[in-house]
Amino acid sequence: MTTNSQSIDFIKCEEKLIKAEMTLRDCIKQKETLDKIDDILAKCDSRTAEKLSVTYKTSEHLSKEGKLILPLNIRGKMLGIGRHKERYYTKEELMKSALKYKGKSFPLKLDHREKESGSIIGMVDQIYWDNSNQCIMYKAHVNDENHARNVLDNAHTDVSATIYSMKAYNDKLGIVGLDLDFSELSIVPTGAYAGNSIEAVI
Numbered sequence: 001m002t003t004n005s006q007s008i009d010f011i012k013c014e015e016k017l018i019k020a021e022m023t024l025r026d027c028i029k030q031k032e033t034l035d036k037i038d039d040i041l042a043k044c045d046s047r048t049a050e051k052l053s054v055t056y057k058t059s060e061h062l063s064k065e066g067k068l069i070l071p072l073n074i075r076g077k078m079l080g081i082g083r084h085k086e087r088y089y090t091k092e093e094l095m096k097s098a099l100k101y102k103g104k105s106f107p108l109k110l111d112h113r114e115k116e117s118g119s120i121i122g123m124v125d126q127i128y129w130d131n132s133n134q135c136i137m138y139k140a141h142v143n144d145e146n147h148a149r150n151v152l153d154n155a156h157t158d159v160s161a162t163i164y165s166m167k168a169y170n171d172k173l174g175i176v177g178l179d180l181d182f183s184e185l186s187i188v189p190t191g192a193y194a195g196n197s198i199e200a201v202i
Helices: 002-046 091-100 145-152
Strands: 072-080 106-110 122-130 135-142 158-170 174-188 199-201
Touching (some): 072 158, 091 174, 106 135, 135 145
Antiparallel strands (some): 072 199
16 A cells, blocks of 8 residues: 555656646746847847938028018119110210109010010119219019029129110211110120129118
């Protein structure tokens, strides 16, 4: 009887040992898995994060610190004494024409494209005789954003007027222009009157 009871105890102990071994193996496997996870996390933590920042400029930064309010007011010299193409324009005729246009306006265009309505980019608001510069001065405004920016960037530097006048002959001056009318003032690459100018009024 004693031997049997000892045998039964041995079997139970063996079963317990087997279960303990299996539990131990499971624990070892879990620990290995956890160690692998820890390694992966450690590697992830050691990585540095990269940040990409992008900056960009718009055309506004190229024109007077980007500040533009339309319409852009401009002014400058329009027409002075002398022969700029075929006709000679005297001081007297220029002064008379400036007085004739007091309180009147006419289109500001591009390149004398008189028959294209799309070439109008603004209006000439006033012309007047300036005795110190000995020429007709103008004040105008530009409605078109692109050409306003070109004025601010000094890409547009010259103007030229389309003038209708009577032709007469003077013994001293040759062909002269009388009774001047202005149909438009154009922004052009190079004006015939060498003293012409454009200046933005800001």
